């Protein structure tokens with residue numbers, strides 16, 4: 001098993017994994033072109049990182065995180081304003097009910113605010129056939145290493161309350177529960193982790 005940082009050529013596959021395995025996220029609902037732009041902006045940003053996991057030449061999973069998720073998303077929106085506006089309008093035209101979650105997205109930073117913890121693990125997915133083999137665990141450990149390398153001492157992550165698999169994984173890795181909050185009319189849990197020196 002080999003973990004490595006995202007490359008330009010991986011973007012279509014990472015976007016497809018995100019769309020298939022995290023289908024309820026607003027970003028996934030905005031479609032593959034949006035996701036490709038999102039992951040391109042990870043590559044071009046000092047604030048973001050993505051690791052992919054490979055076995056037998058096939059991608060098994062990925063994780064995306066940020067040293068400052070607000071800044072990362074801000075640079076995504078400002079850097080691709082017109083393109084993202086067009087994609088969002090197109091998606092909204094097809095699915096007007098997306099308007100509410102899209103609007104809610106702007107409240108996300110406030111709901112997940114934790115003093116002195118700007119770093120965040122944003123998305124993780126492992127393909128179904130490869131789950132429960134420790135890949136998710138390895139991807140999170142790699143992200144914690146990456147954050148430590150960047151001299152970040154704490155990270156947060158928010159998960160839907162019904163996503164028991166991810167919650168178990170975080171608890172197993174000693175993430176602490178901070179609070180529950182409501183987002184997109186669903187309950188989520190905010191976790192944090194202090195990265196030891």
Ligand SMILES: CC(C)(COP(=O)(O)OP(=O)(O)OC[C@H]1O[C@@H](n2cnc3c(N)ncnc32)[C@H](O)[C@@H]1OP(=O)(O)O)[C@@H](O)C(=O)NCCC(=O)NCCS
Nearest residue numbers: 021123124125126131132133134135136137165166168169
């Ligand atoms: C969450 C996810 C990334 C976990 O990946 P994984 O490679 O299966 O995780 P691991 O094998 O490292 O699991 C480690 C531990 O986490 C817990 N765990 C993981 N998945 C679980 C599940 N479905 N049910 C219960 N516990 C689970 C277990 O304690 C597991 O240890 P064990 O297998 O020894 O019991 C994967 O299930 C996934 O891709 N889910 C869909 C995408 C998603 O919901 N992402 C989170 C929101 S962005």
